Amino acid sequence: MSFRVRGLSPEPFAPLFALGDEELAERGIVRRIADEPNSFPCRVSLEDAAPGEEVLLLPYRHHPGPSPYQASGPIYVRRAATQPYDRVDELPAMQHRRLCSVRAYDDAGFLVVAEVVAGAELESQVRRFFERPEAAWIHVHNARPGCFAFRVE
16 A cells, blocks of 8 residues: 655745744744754655754644644744655655654544654554554654654555
C-alpha cells in the first residue's frame, strides 16, 4: 500500500512574514532566527531551518474536525519555504532523527491507534497502521515537544 505525505501550503503563511513583531504578537505568532541545526522543523518544506534562517512560530489547527480529538498546536514555518513537500512512499528526512508519536484516525476523526517510535521505524509503523481497515489518515507528531509534524494519507 502506498502512502502520501504533503507539507502545508505556504500561501496562508507568506503574508505573515511582512508583518511587524507587534502585529505578529497580536496573532500569537513569534518571529525567530534559527540558531541551531535540526531544531526548527518547517511544516511546509518538511525540512529543518538552517542556522540563520528566519522562521515564524505560530499556532496551527491540525485536526479541525468535529470529533473530540480536534487539536491545534505550535508549528514553525520557514520564510524560504515556497513549495510544500509532496512525496509518495517517502517520509521527510528530518523525521528520521526524531522520536515520533504516530496517531491513526478514522474517517470521522476519531483515534484508532497510536504508538511512539524512533524515526528510523516510522515508515514501518505507518504501513502497519494503514493495514487496519478503519485507519483513514495518520498524524505524525514530534513526540518530545508534542507538536504536529505532518499528515500521511
